[in-house]
Amino acid sequence: MMKNIVLIEPAAPGFHIYSRYLLPRLGLPIFGAMLKNRGYNVTIFHQDSAPLNWEKILTADLVGISTITSTATVAYSIISRIKSFNPSIPVIIGGPHVTFLADEAINKGADFVVRREGDETFPQLLNWLENSNSDIKLIDGISYKTGNKIFHNKDREYFQDLDSLPFPDFSLIVNYNKLANIALQTSRGCPFDCKFCSVIKMFGRNCRFHSADYTIEEIRYLKKMMGNKSVFFYDDNFCINTEKTKILLERIIRENLDLKWSAQARIEVGNDKELLTLMRKSGCTVLYIGFESINKDTLAAFHKKQNIDQYGESIKNIHKNKIRIHGMFVLGADTDDVNTAKQTADFSLKNKLDSVQFMILTPLPGTDTFNELKQENRIINYDWSLYDAHHVVFQPKLMSPFQLQVTSMLEAMPKFYSRIRAAKFALSSISSASIFLPSWKVKFNNFILTAYARRLIRKWKKANKEWLGILKVMDKLGIKRK
Secondary structure: OOOEEEEEEOOOOOOOOOOOOOOOOOHHHHHHHHHHHOOOEEEEEEOOOOOOOHHHHHOOOEEEEEOOHHHHHHHHHHHHHHHHHOOOOOEEEEOHHHHHOHHHHHHOOOOEEEOOOOOOHHHHHHHHHHHOOOOHHHOOOEEEEEOOEEEEOOOOOOOOOHHHOOOOOHHHEOOHHHOOOEEEOOEEOOOOOOOOOOHHHHHOOOOEEOOHHHHHHHHHHHHHHHOOOOEEEOOOOOOOOHHHHHHHHHHHHHOOOOOOEEEEEOHHHHHOHHHHHHHHHHOEEEEEEEEEOOOHHHHHHHOOOOOHHHHHHHHHHHHHOOOEEEEEEEEOOOOOOOOHHHHHHHHHHHOOOOEEEEEEOOOOOOOHHHHHHHHOOOEOOOOHHHOOOOOOOEOOOOOOHHHHHHHHHHHHHHHHOOHHHHHHHHHHHHHHOOOOHHHHHHHHHHHHHHHHHHHHHHHHHHHOHHHHHHHHHHHHHOOOOO
16 A cells, blocks of 8 residues: 655746745645545645655655646656656656646656646545556546557546535645745636636636635634734635625634735726725735736737726725735737837836736646647747746747847836835835834835845846847847747
8 A cells, every 4th residue: 555645846947036935836735635634644845945855755655746837847857857766656747737738748757647626536546556446547637658658538527515625734845834825725717718827727617616614714724733824815816706705704804813815816806895895804915916918909819808997996996995916917918019018017106006027928838828829830939947927938929039028027027126116115114114103014015025026136137147148149130930
């Protein structure tokens, strides 16, 4: 019988602006809790939090790896090392990247790929590995190789009974005390179909929800395990069902859970004043808003159905409730040009967004964007480590890759996180320190954030000097395609 299981979430290679923000995805802590409840010894490595212990990995009875596109190259190198030292260790890999490129993962050495959700697939596959008492073709949602042929069993139906899942066990993660936040999720799926996103294909269009009772108990459980850290709701859209969200927030308030929390949401949340009031009273500190673009044509091209004309009023309403806004924008659409990044930074400053990320459009496997750009022969680099929304890996229509890279990462970001902005926050925090303490804290935190962001931008530029040089040469020589 298998006894010792190691689960790994690889780190992205090189430096990126989230390198020090330690927040693991939820799949492995949930699987770890399942396995622990069944009597297995489970160790989870979140590679950004702790280095891999190769003695433990190479003596494990099974290794599971979860990867997104930007961590795929590291995941494959881990598999290669495992197989070179001990080929008999079964390696199972899952996550968005290999869901859509299962053949690649098998050819890189994985024994099995768990596609889409693994809540039922992973335990069923583990049982088969231990007992081999059924036909492997009966396990939905996996890919594997027999002889020289790769087989893809039919997709598994989406898991419905979310409340039957155990709470994620972060204590199984090596150095879990370093994690930045308590992370949990109240729903899966998304009814929207943004062109650059793979959520629908990974988790489905129909949303499934945890009950408020489950989430309240999960919060209590995780606070006891992790301490009084801030909570981050991992939902792709925390307010996808506003009535359910309001019920949950009312419970958080009524039961005095004393939370500071943040979540991702659409800008329409700013139109619901009752919801905003509940957010403020329940402890919401930051909303990560997917604006994506300030260009109506770009939003239409992204299949992003939201009204730009309501941006300003919604932002004001959110700020009135003392909730900070982290604006998320995607640059590089076919309707974007060399002025778009600057215009987006100007918009962000004018509307007093508290923080931003100007992400470069990235053709992630499984998305319509990937399929379209691949068909048009516009993808210029298939090095998955560059697919982190910080590097241009395709040929834009109205500018060169170098122009998109520079205007987004080296002009728009520094423009928003400017020295002047940092100085203003520093001076205003000093002037308000003895008058209104909460205001002082907010302004001082914004000063720290701005200074830190500027430092990260400088580090990114230094770490990517060679990459910038390559794009510059391509631009100079007029090279558009690989």
